[in-house]
Amino acid sequence: MAHDGAHPLNSLGFAKPPAETRVVVAMSGGVDSSVVAAQLAEEGYDVIGVTLQLYDHGAALAKKGACCAGRDIHDARRVAEDMGFPHYVLDYENVFKDAVIDEFADSYLAGATPVPCIRCNEKVKFKDLLETAKDLDADCMATGHYIQRSDGAQGPQLHSAADANRDQSYFLFSTTPAQLDYLRFPLGHLPSKEATRALAAKYGLSVADKPDSQDICFVPNGNYAAVIEKLRPGAAEPGEIVDHEGNVRGTHNGVLHYTIGQRRGIGIGGLADPLYVVKLDVDKKQVIVGPKEMLATRKIPVREINWLGDEPFMSREEWHVLVRVRSTRPPREAIIRPISDTEAEVELIVAEEGVSPGQACVFYDDNSTRIFGGGWIWRGY
Structure with missing residues (x-):
């Protein structure tokens, strides 16, 4: 599809050659974001790699040998060197502590299982880092998230990843339309993680066999209690x-x-x-x-809603959708009843157990791969 007869759209959706298209790639040091950076560099884009220094692992846990954050920065830098594009490390420790870590502790102690990765995307990566990308005159910012973006009649849409096992829509529901306009997710269409690793091997990346990180980045070995005890001593x-x-x-x-x-x-x-x-x-x-029945919930109050539908959220009295109340559960039938542009009551057709404040409630179309945004569950019943 050519624009003004000059250039067809490139793979990132711009009507100019890749060499004239600058893209900032958020690089975590893992396989996914490394493959994105390598692929775009090989396609001839003007790539700039950026890695965030979010916290000092050693100081956070006062223990020796806690160097995973340093290791990730090293891995990202090495990919950039191998592929020949510039790489910067940005210190976002203060922002991260204020926007993510403190809320994590409060949310955990409110009886939730917090999902700090969502807040990090929302308040650090897709806010501050995105602004930095714009300051660097980038046309867009790319990440290694498994999710798809497509251009719809009303603007960009968010869709689940092709590989349901890798889909990260639960962690990205708060991406705003303006952010979505600027973001690109080159891995969302891949059929499997194996396909990503095959690309890493093809580009000869040192991280091709690096294991996926399972933990929250500042909670090593999944030891929540140790981190909470440091942040909120009374809870112990x-x-x-x-x-x-x-x-x-x-x-x-x-x-x-x-x-x-x-x-x-x-x-x-x-x-x-x-x-x-x-x-x-x-x-x-x-x-x-x-007793067990006290855990079952049908009506869930949700606030801080980010709505990604084509019609205004308040334009209907109710929306019939699927919702996911934990990242590990499949979407279930529900009715959303808007209270304001950012608040609603969500009614599950079948009661669910373990719905807790501090979790996200993410909205899915019931007959397509589209994501309609979501919000935060804010108090138990």
């Missing part, structure tokens, strides 16, 4: 285990050791009907337990 103090009627049923050694929905290891034995953790009260240092 002992207190009472109380049932839903207010009776003391036992004691605990810190609310941070419990999660909503937990049944095993609560420390109350010999019950005819098992009790589950239904709420954590940090102020009173109480773990509240109750």
Whole structure:
């Protein structure tokens, strides 16, 4: 599709040669973003690699040998050297602490399983880093996320990745239309992770066999308790285990050791009907337990909604969609009832367990791959 007869659109959607198209690639040091950078460099784009220094691992955990952040920067720099494009490291530690780490602690202690990766995309990568890309006169910014973007009649749309197992839509629902306009996700159409690794091998990247990181970047080995204890010392103090009627049923050694929905290891034995953790009260240092049905939720209050539909969010009294209330669960049928442009009540057709504040609720079209945005669940029932 040619524009003004001069140049057809290049692979990033611009009507000019790749060499005249500048793209900033957000490089984490992992396989995905390295492949994006290498592929665009090979296609002849004017690539600039940028890696964010988000926190000092050693200082965060006061332990020796915690050098994974340094390792990732080294890996990203090496890919840039091998492929011959410039690479910068930006220190975003303060922004990251204010926008992501502090909220992570508060959200965890409110009984949620926090999803800091979403806030990092929203408040650091797609905000500050995107502004930096514009300052560098880049035409767009590319990332290694598994998600697809397409140009619709009303502007860019967000769609799930071709590989459902790798799809990262849950972590990207808060991407605004303006950001979507500027972002590119070159891996979203790939059929599998193996395809990405094959490309890494093709480009001879040193990270081709690097394992995927499973942990939240500032929570090494998934040890939430150690990080929370440092950030919020009171959460490690002992207190009472109380049932839903207010009776003391036992004691605990810190609310941070419990999660909503937990049944095993609560420390109350010999019950005819098992009790589950239904709420954590940090102020009173109480773990509240109750029967399983107290965990089931049908109506979920959602706020800070980012709406990506073609019609205004408030233009309908209800939207029939699919929603996902945890990254690990499939989307389920629901009705969204808007309260304002950014608030709504979401009603699940079938009740779900373990819906907790601090999780995201992401909206999906029920008959296509399109994502209609989402919001944050903000208080339990």
